Amino acid sequence: MINKIKTVKEAIADIHDGASIMVGGFMACGTPEILIDALVEKNVRNLTIICNDAGVPGRGVGKLLSNGQIKTLIASHVGLNPEVAQRMNTNVVEDKLECILIPQGTLAERIRAGGAGLGGFLTPTGVGTIIAEGKQVVNIDGRDYLLEKPLRADFAFLRGSVTDKFGNTTYNGTTRSFNPMMATAADYVIVGACEVVEIGKIDPNNVVTSGIFVDAIVGGEKQWQI
Amino acid sequence: MADIKEIIAARVAKELKDGDVVNLGIGLPTMVANFLPEGVSIVLQSENGIMGMGPAPESGKEDVDIVNAGAQYVSVNPGAMFFDSATSFGIIRGGHVDATILGALEVDQHGNLANWIVPGKMVPGMGGAMDLVVGAKKVIIAMQHTQKGKHKILKECKLPYTAVGVVDMIITEMGVMEVTKDGIVLTELHPDFTVEQVQEATEAELIISPNLKPMK
Numbered sequence: 001m002i003n004k005i006k007t008v009k010e011a012i013a014d015i016h017d018g019a020s021i022m023v024g025g026f027m028a029c030g031t032p033e034i035l036i037d038a039l040v041e042k043n044v045r046n047l048t049i050i051c052n053d054a055g056v057p058g059r060g061v062g063k064l065l066s067n068g069q070i071k072t073l074i075a076s077h078v079g080l081n082p083e084v085a086q087r088m089n090t091n092v093v094e095d096k097l098e099c100i101l102i103p104q105g106t107l108a109e110r111i112r113a114g115g116a117g118l119g120g121f122l123t124p125t126g127v128g129t130i131i132a133e134g135k136q137v138v139n140i141d142g143r144d145y146l147l148e149k150p151l152r153a154d155f156a157f158l159r160g161s162v163t164d165k166f167g168n169t170t171y172n173g174t175t176r177s178f179n180p181m182m183a184t185a186a187d188y189v190i191v192g193a194c195e196v197v198e199i200g201k202i203d204p205n206n207v208v209t210s211g212i213f214v215d216a217i218v219g220g221e222k223q224w225q226i
Numbered sequence: 227m228a229d230i231k232e233i234i235a236a237r238v239a240k241e242l243k244d245g246d247v248v249n250l251g252i253g254l255p256t257m258v259a260n261f262l263p264e265g266v267s268i269v270l271q272s273e274n275g276i277m278g279m280g281p282a283p284e285s286g287k288e289d290v291d292i293v294n295a296g297a298q299y300v301s302v303n304p305g306a307m308f309f310d311s312a313t314s315f316g317i318i319r320g321g322h323v324d325a326t327i328l329g330a331l332e333v334d335q336h337g338n339l340a341n342w343i344v345p346g347k348m349v350p351g352m353g354g355a356m357d358l359v360v361g362a363k364k365v366i367i368a369m370q371h372t373q374k375g376k377h378k379i380l381k382e383c384k385l386p387y388t389a390v391g392v393v394d395m396i397i398t399e400m401g402v403m404e405v406t407k408d409g410i411v412l413t414e415l416h417p418d419f420t421v422e423q424v425q426e427a428t429e430a431e432l433i434i435s436p437n438l439k440p441m442k
Binding site: 084175 | 272273275276291295302312349353354356361387388389390
């Protein structure tokens with residue numbers, strides 16, 4: 001059986017400048033900080049980060065932002081991290097952040113579609129707004145919908161509460177959020193796990209993400225305070 | 227006059243029925259849960275993945291893995307469930323949320339809403355708002371009537387829309403307004419104000435309900 005247990009350095013070894021990375025969590029609740037910290041240390045640049053939000057300064061994606069590693073941020077809400085606005089508006093070319101805002105439900109479903117083999121989906125969200133610009137409008141039974149395309153990435157960072165050595169993962173409380181969809185929508189999936197257990201220790205009824213989606217498991221993730 | 231936010235939140239709470247599934251925005255809307263009439267019990271949905279959200283936990287009893295959409299610690303009620311974001315927005319877009327209550331930068335007489343961006347100034351993002359106002363059965367805007375005297379209830383929104391034609395009701399410290407196909411109807415007036423004062427604070431032309439009642 002393939003050994004998926006890695007050190008954090010081994011797990012992120014293939015992440016290169018310009019990579020796209022999905023990062024699980026919601027306002028950093030459910031974001032694997034050990035993987036983020038290792039990425040800050042590795043200092044790869046020009047990343048495209050796909051995450052619900054920009055975390056907060058000093059937490060989650062906020063650390064990558066402060067270190068100037070993000071070129072493009074794809075998120076639904078960035079208002080709780082003032083550094084996003086600063087970097088969007090800066091005149092310093094190398095610090096300039098491109099921020100693409102997507103309605104939260106559309107972001108979640110685009111990632112789900114990316115992992116589920118769908119060519120896209122139709123949503124009423126955003127019809128008649130600037131979100132609709134450049135998108136195909138499809139009328140189904142008298143109602144307009146936007147055609148939204150699937151989203152995938154090179155890597156995904158998940159935060160598991162309990163992960164077995166195959167990669168089967170559970171998520172406590174609201175740490176689940178975007179993690180289960182991101183598990184399915186990236187080429188290489190890394191779990192930062194609070195607890196790593198032997199295969200068979202998690203009741204199959206409770207597994208949320210199957211180990212088939214997981215390429216690497218890093219233990220030692222903690223429960224972080226807000 | 228009592229605290230303006232409390233007046234608004236208390237009036238909004240009367241719109242909710244026993245058993246309603248409700249999503250409350252951050253800020254003033256969150257206060258609505260404190261003013262539910264006796265015998266009315268609602269199920270709070272939090273878009274980051276909770277059905278059956280409870281109040282803030284006592285200090286020291288927080289679970290660091292359980293937060294609301296504003297990243298504050300919350301509790302969950304007996305019978306609650308956690309789910310992922312795709313499921314959460316399936317619930318929202320699918321029409322399974324009875325009411326969503328949120329603030330606005332601008333709202334107009336066609337029920338158009340703007341509350342996510344001030345181009346060139348403030349770009350917080352829409353978060354879940356665009357999905358919520360399109361998917362929820364009833365959209366209630368709870369806000370102060372003006373922004374320090376500047377009109378917020380307009381003939382036409384000037385800021386980019388969050389969604390078009392979605393607002394059902396506007397509740398402010400001055401009164402209660404319903405958005406109809408004919409325009410905005412003032413149905414309740416707070417006793418501290420006159421109809422003329424409300425109209426002066428509103429750019430859109432108000433239709434005064436023949437059954438205008440005092441706002442309580």
